[in-house]
Amino acid sequence: MRTLLFFLFTTLLFGQSKETDKHLILPALVSDNMVLQQSSSVGVWGWAEKNKEVMISADWNSETVTVKTDASGKWKTKIKTPVAGGPFSIKISTNKEQITLNNVLIGEVWMGSGQSNMEMPMTGYNNQPINDSNELILSSKNQQIRLFTVKRKTSKTPLYDCEGSWQEATPETVADFSAVAYNFAKQLNNTLDVPIGIINSSWGGTPVEAWIQLGAIEDEVTLEEQKLFNFNISKNKREQDAPAYLFNGMINPILDFSLKGVIWYQGESNRNQPRLYSKTFPLMIENWRDLWKSPKLSFYYVQIAPFDYSKNLNSAYLRESQLKTLSKMDNIGMVVTLDIGEENNIHPAEKQLVGKRLAYWALANDYGIKKVGFSGPKYKSNEIEGDKMTLKFDFAEKGLSTFGHPLKDFEIAGQDRVFYPAEAKILRNKTIQVHSEKVKNPVAVRYAWKNFVVGSLFNTQKLPASSFRTDDWEDDFNE
Numbered sequence: 012m013r014t015l016l017f018f019l020f021t022t023l024l025f026g027q028s029k030e031t032d033k034h035l036i037l038p039a040l041v042s043d044n045m046v047l048q049q050s051s052s053v054g055v056w057g058w059a060e061k062n063k064e065v066m067i068s069a070d071w072n073s074e075t076v077t078v079k080t081d082a083s084g085k086w087k088t089k090i091k092t093p094v095a096g097g098p099f100s101i102k103i104s105t106n107k108e109q110i111t112l113n114n115v116l117i118g119e120v121w122m123g124s125g126q127s128n129m130e131m132p133m134t135g136y137n138n139q140p141i142n143d144s145n146e147l148i149l150s151s152k153n154q155q156i157r158l159f160t161v162k163r164k165t166s167k168t169p170l171y172d173c174e175g176s177w178q179e180a181t182p183e184t185v186a187d188f189s190a191v192a193y194n195f196a197k198q199l200n201n202t203l204d205v206p207i208g209i210i211n212s213s214w215g216g217t218p219v220e221a222w223i224q225l226g227a228i229e230d231e232v233t234l235e236e237q238k239l240f241n242f243n244i245s246k247n248k249r250e251q252d253a254p255a256y257l258f259n260g261m262i263n264p265i266l267d268f269s270l271k272g273v274i275w276y277q278g279e280s281n282r283n284q285p286r287l288y289s290k291t292f293p294l295m296i297e298n299w300r301d302l303w304k305s306p307k308l309s310f311y312y313v314q315i316a317p318f319d320y321s322k323n324l325n326s327a328y329l330r331e332s333q334l335k336t337l338s339k340m341d342n343i344g345m346v347v348t349l350d351i352g353e354e355n356n357i358h359p360a361e362k363q364l365v366g367k368r369l370a371y372w373a374l375a376n377d378y379g380i381k382k383v384g385f386s387g388p389k390y391k392s393n394e395i396e397g398d399k400m401t402l403k404f405d406f407a408e409k410g411l412s413t414f415g416h417p418l419k420d421f422e423i424a425g426q427d428r429v430f431y432p433a434e435a436k437i438l439r440n441k442t443i444q445v446h447s448e449k450v451k452n453p454v455a456v457r458y459a460w461k462n463f464v465v466g467s468l469f470n471t472q473k474l475p476a477s478s479f480r481t482d483d484w485e486d487d488f489n490e
Contacts (some may be wrong), residue, residue, distance in 0.1 A: 012093070012295065013410050014178070014271075015203070022344070023066040023458075028135040031032070032360075034059070034108070035057065035058075035059045035065070035104070035105050035107070035109075035110055035277055036054040036057055036058040037057040037101065037103065037109040037110060037112075038056065038058070038138050038171070038172045038173075038264065038267075038270050039172060039173055039174060039175050039264075040056060040110075040173070040174060040175075040177075040210075040265065040268045040334045041055055041056065041057065041112070041268075042112060042157065042176060042177055043114055043115070044113075044114050044115070044137050044157055044176075044177035044178060044179060044207065044287070044455070045111055045112070045115055045116075045157065045159075045177045045277075046115075046116045046117070046118050046119075046120055046141065046157045046177075046206050046207065046208025047092050047115065047116070047117050047118075047120065047208075047269070048092060048118075048119065048120045048270065048271055048477070049088075049092055049093065049094050049095045049118055049119065049205070050087040050092060050094055050118075051092050051269055052091050052092075052269075053089060053090060053091075053092055053195075053268075054087065054088075054089055054267040054268055054269050055067055055087075055088055055089065055090055055101075055103070056085070056086060056087035056088070056267050056448065057085075057086060057103065057290045058085055058086070059080050059084055059086060059105050059108075060080065060084060060086045060105060060107070061080050061081065061082055061083060061084040062079065062080060062081075062082065063079065063105055063106070064077055064078070064080075064105065064106070064320065065077070065078050065079075065080060065086050065088075065100065065104070065105055066080055066102075066103070066104050067088065067090055067102070067103050067104075068101070068102050069099060069100070069101045069115075069122070070100050070101075070220075071092075071093050071096075071099050071101075071117070072091070072093070072288060072367075073090070074090075074285050075091050076088055076376040077146060078087075080201045081135065083429045084489070085171075086112055092117050093117055093177065094117070095116075095117050095119070095205035095206055095262065095382075096116075096117050096206075097114075097115055097116035097117050097206065098113070098114045098115060098116055099116070099117065100113050100114075100115060101110060101115055107202070109188065110182045116155070116157065116206035116208070117206065118155070118205045118206030118207055118208060118215065118468045119199060119203065119205060119206070119207050119208070119350075120207075120208040120209075120268070120269065120270050120271055121192075121195070121196070121199075121207070121209050121271055121272050121273065121274060121373075122209070122211075122212060122265065122270055122272075122273050122274070122276055122316060123189055123191060123192035123195065123209060123211050123213065123273075123274045123275070123276075124211075124212045124213050124214070124217050124222065124277075125213050125273075125275050125276040125277030125312075125313075126213060126216055126217050126276070126277045126278075126279060126280055127213075127215030127216060127279075127357075127358060128191065128276045128277075128279070128313070128315075128316075128357075128358055128359075128362075128365075129189055129191055129192065129211070129213040129274075129275070129276035129277065129313075130211070130213040130214060130215050131189065131190055131191070131215075131358055131362065132186065132187050132188060132189065132190060133147060133148055133186050133187070133188060133189075133190045133193060133356075134148075134186050134187065135190075135219050136358060139356055139358045140360050141167070141190045141360055141363075142360045142361050143363060143364060144190070147185070147190075147194070147358065147363065148182045148185055149182055151180050151181065151182055151185035151193070151197075151214045152180065152181050152182065153179075153197075154179050154180075155179045155180075155200055155205070155206045156179070156180035156196050156197065156200050156206070156207050156209070156440070157177050157178065157179060157180070157206065157207070157208045157209070157376075158177070158178050158179075158180060158184055158185070158188045158191075158193070158196075158209055158211070159175050159176065159177050159178070159208070159209070159210045160174050160175050160187075160188060160189075160210075160211045160212075161173045161174070161210065161211065161264070161345060162174035162175055162263050163214050163260075163261070163425070164252075164260035164261055164430065165251050165253070165256040165257060165259075166256060166259040166260040167256065167257045167262075168257065169258075170259060170260055170264050170334045171263065171264055172264050173261065173264040173265070177208075179398065180193070180196075187210040187244060188211060189421045190212065190231070190362035190363070191276055191313070191340070191362050191365050191366045191369070192209050192211045192272070192274065192364025192366070192369060193209070194363045194365070194370075195209065195274055195367075195370050196209040196360060196366075197366070198366060198367050198370035198371075198374075199370055199373065200373045202370070202374055202378075202380065203374075203378060206458055206490075209214075210268070210270075212261045212262060212265065213249055213276075214257055214261070214278075216251070217252060217257060218240065218241040218242075218252055218253050218280040218281050219277060219278070219281055219291050219292050219295055219419050220232075220240050220241070220242075220254045220255075220290060220291055221242075221251060221252055221253060221255065221256055221257040221258070221282075222257050222258050222262060222295055223253060223254065223255060223258055223291065223294060223295045224255060224258050224263075224276075224302065225255035225258075225259075227294060227295075227297075227298040228254050231290070231294050232279075232290065232291065235348070236287055236290070237254070239284050240252075240254055240289050241280060241281075241340070243305055246282050246363060252280075254365040258381070262299070266302050266428070268451070270303065270305070270308065270379065270468045271309065271373075271406050272308055272309030272310060272311065272373060272377060273299065273308065273309070273310045273311070273368040274312070274369045275310065275311070275312040275313070275314075276312065276313040276314075276365070277355070278292075278314070278315040278329055278333060279315050279318075279357060280340065281329065281373035282315070282320065282324065282326045283324065283369050285328035285329040285331065285332040285425060286328075286332070288329060288434075289332040289335060289389060290352050292332070292333070292336055293336050293339050293340060296310050296336075296340065296343065299342070304471065307341065307342045308342065309342050309343075309373065309377050310342065310343045310344075311343065311344045311345070311346065311373060311374065312333065312336075312343070312344075312346070313346045313348060313365055313369065314330050314334065314335070314345050314346065314347050314348060314477060315329060315330060315347070315348070315367075316348040316349075316351060316352035316359050317348075317349060317352030317354075317459075317463045317464050317466075318352055318353070318355075318356070318357045318462060318463055319354045319355060319463045320366040320462045320464055325457070325460070325461060325462060326462050327460045327462070327478045328460060330477060331478070333345060334389075334477045334478075334479065337389075342376070344372035344376065344385065344386065345386075345477070346365060346368040346369050346372070346472070347368075347466070347474070347475045347476065347477045348361075348365060348475075349459055349465075349466030349475045349476070349477060349478060350439065350466040350467055350469075350475045351364060351365075351464060352463065352464075352465070354463045359456050368385075368474070371383055371384065371385040371474075373444070374387045374388075381418060384406075384470065384472030384474055385474075386405075386406040386474060387406060387469065387474035387475045387477065388405070388406050388407045388468060388469070388472055389404060389405045389406050389468045389476070389477070389478040390402060390403075390404060390410060390458075390476070390477075390479040390481070391404055391405050391431040393405045393481050395453055395454075395457065398444070398446050398447075398448075398450065398452070398482075399438050399444050399445065399446040399453070400423065400444070400445045400456050401429070401438070401442050401443070401445075402442060402443045402444075402445065402456065402469075402481075403442050403445050404441070404442070404443075404476070406470060406474075407441050407468075407470045407471075409470065409471040409472075410437075410441045410470070410471055411437045411443065411468060411469070411470060412437070412439060412469050412470065412471055412472075412473075413437070413467050413468065413469065414469060414473060416467055417467060418435045418436065418443075418467050418468060419435075419447050419467050420458060420459045420460075420461075420464050420466075421434075421435040421443075421455050421456060421458050422456065422457045422458075422460065423445055423446065423447045423450050423453050423455070423457075424450060424453070424454060424455045424456075424457075424482075425450045425451070425452050425453060425454050426452065426454055428454075428455075428482075430452055430455075430457060430460075431447045431448060431449045432447065433445045433447040433450075433456065434446060434447065443468075454482070455480065455481050455482035456480070456481050456485060457477070457478075457479070457480040457481070457482070458478055458479050458480070459477075459478035460478055460480055464478070464480075
């Protein structure tokens, strides 16, 4: 028994072991009930006797792929997948053993990652509920949706396997799964009518630097900048905050599994370093794309929701950092949650809408669904005439709306950089006019520029605008 336990332990941690000379082993992700990306060449890997052949055959075609293990016993190859369908079976064998994978579907595969707002299960946290959770759980039985949760794991060095299992969506499995990720998968399945595989690899309260490969951090982030990392400034040193530790334990084991894209909800733990986040967050996206060997891997993320942080912190700067990431690379999109935050709850209950809004980005940009709105209004430019500033927006083709509520939380300032509450109104030409009697020569306007606010500006598809500012003044925030 001790030998067996040692074998299992070393295989899980290191992905290889001398014991593999006697065993054909597959990683947790390559298993019964999995979903493989359709119409692709997808990764399949494992361990077996060193320097020997492994054969892979799937019952959707008559081909057999043969690959040879390396000196450590690891093997990795790719197999071609058909259009969405199933269930299928896959046989993986050596001259000594055979493993048959059953109930395999072909469809669309996505990964959800981030901190607690992505991790938050359908049943919610203590005293922090999920809206409509009972109904969502009761109606969740669906053999076309498959769920995989990567068990929490930190590691100083990269691991090659993780703990978890593929499960069909049922009330029992969905109840404990990420609410955002499930609702994203549900919307995709409802619209596309193909199998959806969703992998949840998230950990509450963790900073972005924990999710980036160490080499990328060392190459791109200066030592002075690294001193600002949560792990380095914290008196309570937690491994899950350490740079690269979650990448090593919870992302590296997934890299060979082919994805269509990633959804991400994180940022609260980096709220004190918005400038640094403007560097590390895009770095993480680029790092993951490089490692998945997919430079255009779709990446859709959620802007942090309004919340009553401490008075000496303005989390609008972190939201701005996330907003500006949109202009730094292609194939990304941001969901705004300015209208669904909660003043005294950092985990807003409205997760169904967040999942749907993430899905709108994917459906419009990855699956070609025409005329579906996916972005809220995005500030574009301004014009100043007298004591008024007029704001123009992208993603407002049919105009702007407050849906019957007052348009509020606008501020305006002159050369003295003193902001005053402003009156704002939507004009018929799809612009907003802002002014205050206290500012005769306006220079800058800000919208929703504070910790907690309830967004009032939408496009006609009821997608909210992010907080924004027309200035770039830095004198009122210090990291």
